[in-house]
């Protein structure tokens with residue numbers, strides 16, 4: 268122990284009374300006891316510090332683990348695209364307008380007794396973080412843009428869209444029970460200079476050109492689609508896209524839509540993938556589809572049997588073909604009609620039986636496509652080359668255009 272730790276030495280002045288031996292021994296004893304006490308206190312202090320350190324490390328470990336676990340729930344993560352975006356875009360995306368205080372969607376559903384109807388494929392999203400994430404997937408929404416939402420239901424996604432402040436929001440909902448909840452949102456949006464138009468219509472019959480006659484503004488199509496119509500609606504929109512009509516008079520109309528997870532994966536499936544099918548090829552002829560993220564079924568009320576994929580479908584600036592949609596659709600449908608067979612088998616069913624094999628062989632040669640590939644092994648370009656040679660064949664033999672190999676034989680002969 269150093270001198271400073273022992274405390275000041277007592278100086279016995281000249282005037283100090285002399286202590287006898289017993290007193291001196293007693294003082295030494297007291298001094299020794301004090302020193303022992305200081306040592307003991309120091310040990311206790313060191314032990315306390317060690318315990319505090321160990322506790323701190325444990326708390327940090329638990330905290331870190333919790334953060335890590337929460338991150339596992341990928342569906343609730345912040346959309347990871349902003350990392351790739353410019354700072355300006357990220358700023359615009361994160362700056363949403365504040366809506367007046369509103370009851371939660373869950374409360375509204377209870378309040379208005381909005382029981383989900385199975386026949387309209389109603390599965391509601393209650394979590395604001397998820398609805399925000401879907402709308403963020405649509406990318407930048409400019410203040411001049413128009414958004415059309417398919418099937419807003421009680422209005423979860425609608426709120427997220429309104430926070431992005433488009434100039435106009437068109438809501439197409441088949442179920443009139445949602446009128447009041449949607450009107451409530453319209454009233455909230457009005458002071459913020461947003462126009463909300465509510466249509467109780469079937470989206471499959473909705474005339475977009477009538478409701479958006481002008482093409483000056485960019486259009487976004489967003490929706491948590493009812494499963495029952497999602498593929499049909501998408502194919503209808505591809506047809507409009509190919510003809511540059513409806514929502515696709517401009518080539519920057521972007522679709523951000525939900526599908527059953529397996530359908531979402533098929534839409535985006537690349538060559539060689541197990542999920543590659545007719546829908547993959549049809550999608551990739553006119554658009555670039557991107558699977559953004561998966562929402563587990565448990566996030567919906569009521570919970571569907573399946574998970575859901577959010578797909579952003581962007582029209583290609585240069586479509587890969589100028590052929591009519593109906594012709595391409597027919598060729599691709601026939602090619603994929605016999606998925607596990609050589610592709611020439613399905614393609615051959617486009618042609619009447621007389622000379623079918625020889626004509627099929629010649630057309631594959633002309634198209635420079637190997638006829639023993641399976642349909643899912645064909646690239647988009649190869650499918651389109653087959654569509655090209657088929658179109659030329661039909662131009663030379665117009666009767667082939669209406670050949671239907673499924674029609675009863677007698678009917679076919681009359682044709």
Ligand SMILES: C[S@@+](CC[C@H](N)C(=O)[O-])C[C@H]1O[C@@H](n2cnc3c(N)ncnc32)[C@H](O)[C@@H]1O
Pocket residue numbers: 387388389390391392393417418419420421422423424439440441442468469470471490491492493494496
């Ligand atoms: C899966 S729910 C989504 C509801 C809401 N957007 C949400 O995310 O919570 C599908 C919605 O589409 C509506 N719907 C179903 N078929 C429709 C159709 N043909 N046209 C327009 N809306 C339809 C349903 O009534 C329902 O509100």
